[in-house]
Amino acid sequence: MVTDSKAKFDISFAGTFASSAFAACFAEICTIPLDTAKVRLQLQKKAVAGEGLALPQYRVATIAREEGLSALWKGIVPGLHRQCLFGGLRIGLYEPVKTFYVGSDFVGDVPLTKKILAALTTGALAITVANPTDLVKVRLQAEGKLPPGVPRRYTGALNAYSTIVRQEGLGALWTGLGPNIARNAIINAAELASYDQVKQTILKIPGFTDNIVTHLLSGLGAGFFAVCIGSAVDVVKSRMMGDSAYKSTLDCFIKSLRMMGLGLSIRASFQTLGG
Numbered sequence: 001m002v003t004d005s006k007a008k009f010d011i012s013f014a015g016t017f018a019s020s021a022f023a024a025c026f027a028e029i030c031t032i033p034l035d036t037a038k039v040r041l042q043l044q045k046k047a048v049a050g051e052g053l054a055l056p057q058y059r060v061a062t063i064a065r066e067e068g069l070s071a072l073w074k075g076i077v078p079g080l081h082r083q084c085l086f087g088g089l090r091i092g093l094y095e096p097v098k099t100f101y102v103g104s105d106f107v108g109d110v111p112l113t114k115k116i117l118a119a120l121t122t123g124a125l126a127i128t129v130a131n132p133t134d135l136v137k138v139r140l141q142a143e144g145k146l147p148p149g150v151p152r153r154y155t156g157a158l159n160a161y162s163t164i165v166r167q168e169g170l171g172a173l174w175t176g177l178g179p180n181i182a183r184n185a186i187i188n189a190a191e192l193a194s195y196d197q198v199k200q201t202i203l204k205i206p207g208f209t210d211n212i213v214t215h216l217l218s219g220l221g222a223g224f225f226a227v228c229i230g231s232a233v234d235v236v237k238s239r240m241m242g243d244s245a246y247k248s249t250l251d252c253f254i255k256s257l258r259m260m261g262l263g264l265s266i267r268a269s270f271q272t273l274g275g
Contacts, residue, residue: 002232007224009221013092013093013096016091016092017088017089017092018088020087020088020090020091021083021084021085021087023090024083024084024086024087024091025048025083025084025087027083028076028079028080028082028083029076029080032072032073032075032076032079033060033063033064033072033073034060034194035075035129035141036063036071036072036073036074036075036141037059037060037063037072038066039075039138039141039142039238040063040141040142040144042234042238042239043123043142043238043239051090060072063144071144074140074141075136075137075138075140075141075157077156077157078134078137078140078157078160079133079137080134080156081130081133081136081137082130082133082134084138085129085130085133086126086127086129086130086133086134086184088126089122089125089126089129089130090119090122090123090125090126090127090184090188090192091122091192093121093122093125093126094118094119094192095120096114096120097122098110098114098118099120100118101114101117101118102114103214107134109197109200110196112193112197115192115193115196115197116193118192118193119188119189119190119191119192119193120154120186120188120189121185122188122192123145123181123184123185123186123187123188123189124181124184124185125184126184126188127177127180127181127184127185129194129262130182131173131174131176131177132161132173132174134176134180134237134241135164135172135173135174135175135176135241136154136157136160136161136164138238139153139154139160139164139241140154140157140160140243144177150177169235175240175241176237176240176241179237179240180237180241182237182239183234183236185228186229187226187234190222190225190226190229191222191223191225191226192222194221194222194225194226195218195221195222198217198218198221198222199214199215199218202214202217202218204259236252239252240252249252
């Protein structure tokens with residue numbers, strides 16, 4: 001609520017940015033094994049009919065068993081780069097942008113539409129800045145176990161940045177920006193707006209106060225809602241970043257739909273655990 005914003009703004013933008021970035025980086029370290037399995041599934045293509053080929057099952061346990069535990073943390077360095085920029089900006093800018101949309105003199109509960117608009121704005125702005133880090137992260141995660149004698153495309157995150165610029169041009173770092181903006185703006189709106197709304201609803205229930213339990217419940221609801229809303233766009237984003245064969249966002253979406261069907265987004269989002 002904007003009525004609470006004065007207390008929140010006691011923390012400077014720099015302080016909010018830093019704390020948000022730190023929290024996002026900690027979450028990245030904990031969840032990147034799941035994210036690596038998710039990206040592998042999203043980039044997976046259906047076997048050619050009649051060849052009798054089975055698709056590899058990119059799950060956490062499978063990757064760890066076949067490629068080693070370290071393979072689960074591929075992309076952690078650009079992942080941390082991404083969270084510092086994206087996590088810090090999208091959360092750090094949310095309250096100021098929300099206040100801008102409703103006006104600094106607004107009193108009362110902020111309408112849900114304004115929360116969604118503010119989250120869409122900050123998500124789009126943040127990922128525009130962070131897109132190069134997302135691209136490098138996806139490309140590093142996409143490389144599986146290579147045959148003997150086949151070199152990797154990149155030796156690390158910094159090498160990936162420089163190699164992409166040298167071989168593909170500076171603009172290549174923003175490959176997939178369209179679906180990435182759509183994906184992150186939508187997910188950011190689903191996360192922040194639903195978190196704000198769920199928390200506001202919980203606090204109206206007798207016995208609940210603004211404490212860590214309320215924050216955890218609000219976060220769980222927001223995270224689940226965001227995955228359900230944004231997973232289809234997430235598939236298109238990962239495929240465009242991991243494979244340069246697609247001509248456009250629409251081309252990628254149509255080809256992905258033909259290869260995997262409507263279930264690809266659900267499968268890629270939830271089939272990450274198990275052997």
